[in-house]
Ligand SMILES: CSC[C@H]1O[C@@H](n2cnc3c(O)ncnc32)[C@H](O)[C@@H]1O
């Protein structure tokens with residue numbers, strides 16, 4: 001069994017169910033899908049064969065908004081409004097974070113993501129050089145941004161600029177094709193217009209993405225209008241932050257004109273339904289307006305302190321149900337669209353390929369257990385994937401043709417669980433002593 005994690009070469013997933021048909025998936029030595037279809041096995045002399053019977057294949061899932069190392073804060077502070085939750089609980093604890101905490105927290109996040117079918121994620125946090133170490137070792141893809149917060153202070157802005165430049169240089173120097181850098185202005189309420197403009201210009205100069213929180217709460221909108229005389233999306237746009245390389249998380253309180261603006265700018269809007277419901281932000285992302293505008297609507301979990309899980313199979317269900325409930329429409333966000341949100345739209349947002357099971361695409365593939373109760377009967381793969389299954393149905397995960405999990409085994413799991421639990425306990429201890 002262990003060989004499968006280290007073996008390199010061509011691969012065949014034989015006789016697997018894709019959209020109701022039984023097919024083979026042939027994968028070349030570069031980790032790309034060479035062919036998919038009834039006779040794809042004839043096209044390669046595979047070095048590795050994975051039995052696809054009793055498996056349903058779907059494209060690897062993409063988490064477009066998270067703070068991975070916040071796995072260490074899972075369950076630390078629940079059931080509070082966002083502003084108090086951040087200022088009274090989360091930020092005081094984060095003041096005691098170390099690079100090692102971020103390393104183990106991100107390893108734990110990667111483990112959890114792999115176990116629930118995620119192959120790529122968009123992260124914003126601190127000590128991101130250590131997050132890069134974790135991602136490198138775990139084998140998935142990530143876009144990493146240092147969370148830029150200047151609170152309108154010039155001195156702090158200079159420090160945030162330095163930290164952002166350092167991370168981007170670090171990630172570029174690693175030359176790992178699975179890891180990209182992004183610029184991460186936290187939000188319009190924590191970053192000055194000067195800070196936002198610098199982030200936009202630097203991202204443009206470096207040809208990298210912008211990852212930002214947008215219109216999560218009504219307070220964010222009213223405060224922004226009071227301070228700057230315009231709504232958050234307009235403010236971000238005037239600072240140059242809305243581009244086709246922007247991922248804007250939440251987008252709950254956008255009005256119709258702001259949705260059109262995101263569409264015109266080609267922005268990716270990351271829907272985070274579980275976090276939004278838990279923090280009771282009191283409005284669901286206007287998916288119908290964003291979809292009509294042409295914006296790329298994708299899916300994210302947010303961090304583990306507000307979700308409290310990184311399971312995108314669960315998140316697809318939350319998204320499909322929340323949209324129907326909030327906008328009073330049984331037909332809004334059907335299962336197939338929820339799957340696309342978590343796969344092709346996410347891959348487009350992060351630039352990781354088409355996010356589909358097609359020849360020429362990277363072999364980012366998830367095999368679900370077709371014999372699990374959630375897949376019986378299998379009338380409709382998308383329906384079971386979104387409405388019945390959760391991450392527990394994920395059996396095997398491939399990223400660029402490399403096996404990250406097989407038959408639910410991820411190499412190194414015991415050490416990660418032990419070290420992350422110890423890091424979380426020590427972090428809370430340090431905060432208590434302070
Ligand atoms: C500057 S790094 C990211 C920063 O964001 C905080 N955070 C986590 N979840 C949320 C959320 O839902 N809205 C706003 N900010 C959030 C996280 O704790 C870090 O401090």
Ligand SMILES: [Zn+2]
Pocket residue numbers: 065066067213249302303
């Ligand atoms: Zn967030």
